[in-house]
Amino acid sequence: MTWEMLVGASVLAATLRLATPIALAALGGTMSERSGVVNIALEGSMLVGCFFGVVVADRSHNIWLALAAALLAGLLLAALHAYASITLRADQIVSGMALNILALGLTTYLDYEMYGTTGTPSDLVAVPDLHLTFLNGIPYVGTAIGDQNWIVWVGLLLVAALQVFLFRTVLGLRWRAVGEHPRAAETVGVNVRRMRYAAVLASGALAALGGAYLSLGVAHSFTDGMTGGRGFIGLAAMIFGRWTPVGALGASLIFGYGNALSTSLQGATVGGVRLPVQLLGTLPYILTILAVAGFVGRSRAPAADGLPYETEGHA
Amino acid sequence: MSASPPIVEMRGVVKRFGDLVALDGADLVVQEREIHALIGENGAGKSTLMNVLYGLYRPDAGTIRLRGQEVRLRSPRDAIASGIGMIHQHFMLIPPLTVAENVVLGDERSGPMLGERRLAARVRELEDRFHISVDPETKVEDLPLGLQQRVEILKVLYRGSELLIFDEPTAVLTPQEVDELFVIVRQLRDEGKTVIFITHKLREVFAVTDRITVLRDGRNAGNLLTKATNASEIARLMVGRDLKPPAARTPVQSSGTALEIRGLQAKSDRGAEALKGIDLTVNAGEILGIAGVSGNGQSELAECILGLHEPTAGTILIGGADIAHDDPKRTRERGVAYVPEDRRAEGLVLAFTVADNFILGKQDHAPFSHRGVLDSDVISANGDRLAKEFDVRPPNARAIVGNLSGGNQQKVVLGRELSEQPKLIVVNQPTRGLDIGSTEYVWERLLEQRARGCAVLLVSSELDEIRALSDRIAVMFEGRLVATLPAAEATEERLGLLMAGHTEGAPA
Ligand SMILES: Nc1ncnc2c1ncn2[C@@H]1O[C@H](COP(=O)(O)OP(=O)(O)OP(=O)(O)O)[C@@H](O)[C@H]1O
Numbered sequence: 001m002t003w004e005m006l007v008g009a010s011v012l013a014a015t016l017r018l019a020t021p022i023a024l025a026a027l028g029g030t031m032s033e034r035s036g037v038v039n040i041a042l043e044g045s046m047l048v049g050c051f052f053g054v055v056v057a058d059r060s061h062n063i064w065l066a067l068a069a070a071l072l073a074g075l076l077l078a079a080l081h082a083y084a085s086i087t088l089r090a091d092q093i094v095s096g097m098a099l100n101i102l103a104l105g106l107t108t109y110l111d112y113e114m115y116g117t118t119g120t121p122s123d124l125v126a127v128p129d130l131h132l133t134f135l136n137g138i139p140y141v142g143t144a145i146g147d148q149n150w151i152v153w154v155g156l157l158l159v160a161a162l163q164v165f166l167f168r169t170v171l172g173l174r175w176r177a178v179g180e181h182p183r184a185a186e187t188v189g190v191n192v193r194r195m196r197y198a199a200v201l202a203s204g205a206l207a208a209l210g211g212a213y214l215s216l217g218v219a220h221s222f223t224d225g226m227t228g229g230r231g232f233i234g235l236a237a238m239i240f241g242r243w244t245p246v247g248a249l250g251a252s253l254i255f256g257y258g259n260a261l262s263t264s265l266q267g268a269t270v271g272g273v274r275l276p277v278q279l280l281g282t283l284p285y286i287l288t289i290l291a292v293a294g295f296v297g298r299s300r301a302p303a304a305d306g307l308p309y310e311t312e313g314h315a
Numbered sequence: 316m317s318a319s320p321p322i323v324e325m326r327g328v329v330k331r332f333g334d335l336v337a338l339d340g341a342d343l344v345v346q347e348r349e350i351h352a353l354i355g356e357n358g359a360g361k362s363t364l365m366n367v368l369y370g371l372y373r374p375d376a377g378t379i380r381l382r383g384q385e386v387r388l389r390s391p392r393d394a395i396a397s398g399i400g401m402i403h404q405h406f407m408l409i410p411p412l413t414v415a416e417n418v419v420l421g422d423e424r425s426g427p428m429l430g431e432r433r434l435a436a437r438v439r440e441l442e443d444r445f446h447i448s449v450d451p452e453t454k455v456e457d458l459p460l461g462l463q464q465r466v467e468i469l470k471v472l473y474r475g476s477e478l479l480i481f482d483e484p485t486a487v488l489t490p491q492e493v494d495e496l497f498v499i500v501r502q503l504r505d506e507g508k509t510v511i512f513i514t515h516k517l518r519e520v521f522a523v524t525d526r527i528t529v530l531r532d533g534r535n536a537g538n539l540l541t542k543a544t545n546a547s548e549i550a551r552l553m554v555g556r557d558l559k560p561p562a563a564r565t566p567v568q569s570s571g572t573a574l575e576i577r578g579l580q581a582k583s584d585r586g587a588e589a590l591k592g593i594d595l596t597v598n599a600g601e602i603l604g605i606a607g608v609s610g611n612g613q614s615e616l617a618e619c620i621l622g623l624h625e626p627t628a629g630t631i632l633i634g635g636a637d638i639a640h641d642d643p644k645r646t647r648e649r650g651v652a653y654v655p656e657d658r659r660a661e662g663l664v665l666a667f668t669v670a671d672n673f674i675l676g677k678q679d680h681a682p683f684s685h686r687g688v689l690d691s692d693v694i695s696a697n698g699d700r701l702a703k704e705f706d707v708r709p710p711n712a713r714a715i716v717g718n719l720s721g722g723n724q725q726k727v728v729l730g731r732e733l734s735e736q737p738k739l740i741v742v743n744q745p746t747r748g749l750d751i752g753s754t755e756y757v758w759e760r761l762l763e764q765r766a767r768g769c770a771v772l773l774v775s776s777e778l779d780e781i782r783a784l785s786d787r788i789a790v791m792f793e794g795r796l797v798a799t800l801p802a803a804e805a806t807e808e809r810l811g812l813l814m815a816g817h818t819e820g821a822p823a
């Protein structure tokens with residue numbers, strides 16, 4: 001094992017790459033849960049984002065249209081969740097789970113119908129990397145961040161923007177109020193339903209951007225179930241990050257780093273003993289369990305998180 | 316004499332929740348610049364009527380006029396725009412936000428950005444104008460209840476409301492805080508504002524209000540001038556019957572010590588010293604009242620006895636055995652009953668039926684279960700019997716407890732706790748939020764237990780309650796019992812001084 005394998009520039013580059021979709025899902029989760037709605041359909045939003053991005057990229061050969069389609073698909077799935085959990089006051093976990101199954105079934109079926117066994121075309125338009133040529137000469141930094149995908153940078157920007165939005169703006173204050181105590185927010189004239197709809201829709205779009213990154217930014221193709229649980233890991237990152245955008249990014253980077261290590265440490269030995277790579281690959285999941293089990297310090301969910309709100313209900 | 320139309324005129328307001336008719340044609344007329352009492356038993360519909368006026372509930376029938384103009388209030392937003400502000404029975408504050416954020420929420424009057432410092436300054440200005448003081452930059456969750464209420468008042472003042480609704484504002488306040496509140500309320504009226512004041516305490520009605528509306532079962536039961544009425548007339552209108560005079564107290568049938576506490580110390584949940592060495596005894600057939608401003612260790616004391624709180628030192632003797640470190644189950648098996656401070660959070664499972672709540676804690680043995688299987692026939696028969704015996708209304712043991720009024724919820728707790736002939740009862744704030752009829756009922760039941768020979772440890776911050784029930788009164792201040800007096804010597808004045816920490820001249 002070498003330092004290169006642990007903290008080499010390429011490991012950091014991989015960390016950032018692998019963390020991005022998780023972070024986007026985590027951002028979605030944070031925005032939704034801060035308003036009081038648990039949205040585990042993020043996984044589904046991500047998956048439909050992957051798929052419909054690819055379909056429209058294939059048909060239109062226009063990356064902007066493809067991205068718009070991806071976001072719209074994620075948003076529509078989230079809209080179903082919003083309707084079920086806000087208007088119908090259904091159980092949010094059940095609704096989210098149902099939508100995940102729907103997303104998986106729908107994309108798998110359409111994928112087979114449209115692309116059969118040959119797979120998605122290989123000449124898809126893609127979201128390009130951003131080549132920061134001025135970094136070329138600089139050792140380490142150049143390799144670490146010089147050739148990241150555009151969506152990586154957009155994601156980082158979103159983290160900063162949403163952090164400011166939630167904690168420094170008027171709308172952010174109302175957003176959090178609705179997630180903590182919707183009745184109190186309503187008594188001062190805040191429209192709880194509208195706020196929560198906005199939050200859930202935003203969360204779907206954010207997760208779908210993560211999906212588009214996977215299919216249009218990295219893989220340049222679609223394969224069934226390609227999100228592989230990243231939406232769920234995003235939710236763990238959200239908890240780990242204490243329901244703040246910056247925290248969510250930090251947690252996602254840790255998960256991404258765990259993933260990156262499991263690749264870079266392939267075949268590495270410590271004192272003559274081969275590292276069990278499969279075990280390293282479980283690192284992100286172990287971290288997830290620790291995060292969810294609350295071992296990472298007391299992180300408190302918004303007080304009204306997951307609770308349906310009834311306008312004339314008992315206070 | 317007043318030619319101008321009343322500031323509020325509600326006529327024939329009907330509000331149903333499913334089958335339940337909460338308001339059945341209620342009227343309310345409030346004149347400008349008066350303090351108007353709205354009173355009635357638990358469940359009479361006071362809060363519902365105010366929620367209609369505040370736009371939170373849509374009435375099924377009826378009209379609302381504000382200064383003669385008919386209005387339709389579709390949401391609190393409409394009400395606020397019409398100059399109505401409400402301080403809710405259950406505080407509408409967001410604990411993790413700061414005072415300033417809570418005050419301005421929904422009406423921030425800034426650009427898209429918040430600007431915390433600007434907000435705090437604006438709230439401070441408001442505080443100066445109304446002589447209310449609370450630090451705008453603290454989080455609400457770190458404030459005691461009395462200060463939280465000031466935040467509620469600030470919220471309403473900030474919006475420039477002309478009509479302020481106070482829904483049972485004094486239920487959680489200490490006597491000093493109540494006095495401070497009265498000062499604020501009078502000042503508001505003097506500034507030309509109108510106040511609707513809901514309370515169960517007649518002495519408060521007489522202390523601050525000008526006019527009274529009595530509600531009973533969602534309808535008007537009376538309209539009175541405060542100056543021209545008296546307590547028994549009001550009580551009769553509210554309850555629909557005369558209140559019984561307090562039961563004559565029999566002399567204590569003392570037959571030994573039921574509870575003896577020596578050198579008890581404990582830390583609060585936040586780690587502060589809550590009990591700093593408590594010594595007390597309660598005899599069988601005696602009520603020992605623990606007076607004090609809430610938050611001086613009373614709740615920790617009650618919870619230590621029950622085994623809900625771990626003492627750091629000292630002994631708690633019941634029948635010669637030290638139970639200081641027993642769990643609640645074992646303590647209860649020794650004949651200790653408990654009526655907790657917060658019946659909704661600790662006394663009941665709100666989503667369960669009345670019958671199921673009656674057997675909580677007794678569910679794991681005969682007659683209610685056999686080999687781990689509940690016997691529903693026995694449970695429902697027991698529910699029917701206790702519901703009748705303890706006058707739970709409606710007398711339906713299959714009702715969900717969360718839908719009962721506060722007084723009836725408390726009857727369910729009492730029914731469960733008193734039905735097994737306990738040797739010691741620990742009660743904490745047993746009548747908080749209850750109407751006078753229910754309060755009378757609870758008091759009677761406790762005196763009945765005393766007559767039976769049961770020992771009662773009564774924790775209450777209500778001086779009237781302490782003085783009406785106790786044989787001896789101990790005053791608690793900052794984790795210590797600063798004095799123990801026979802009831803006959805405990806004047807209100809003396810207790811008030813002791814509660815505020817003035818121990819001079821008091822016997823130890
Ligand atoms: N949101 C609601 N859903 C169903 N029932 C309700 C609701 N709000 C109130 N009720 C019922 O309507 C009746 C009137 O309740 P309300 O809260 O207005 O009484 P109140 O006079 O304020 O009593 P209290 O003195 O205990 O506060 C009660 O029977 C109550 O259980």
Ligand SMILES: [Mg+2]
Pocket residue numbers: 361362363404482
């Ligand atoms: Mg009420």
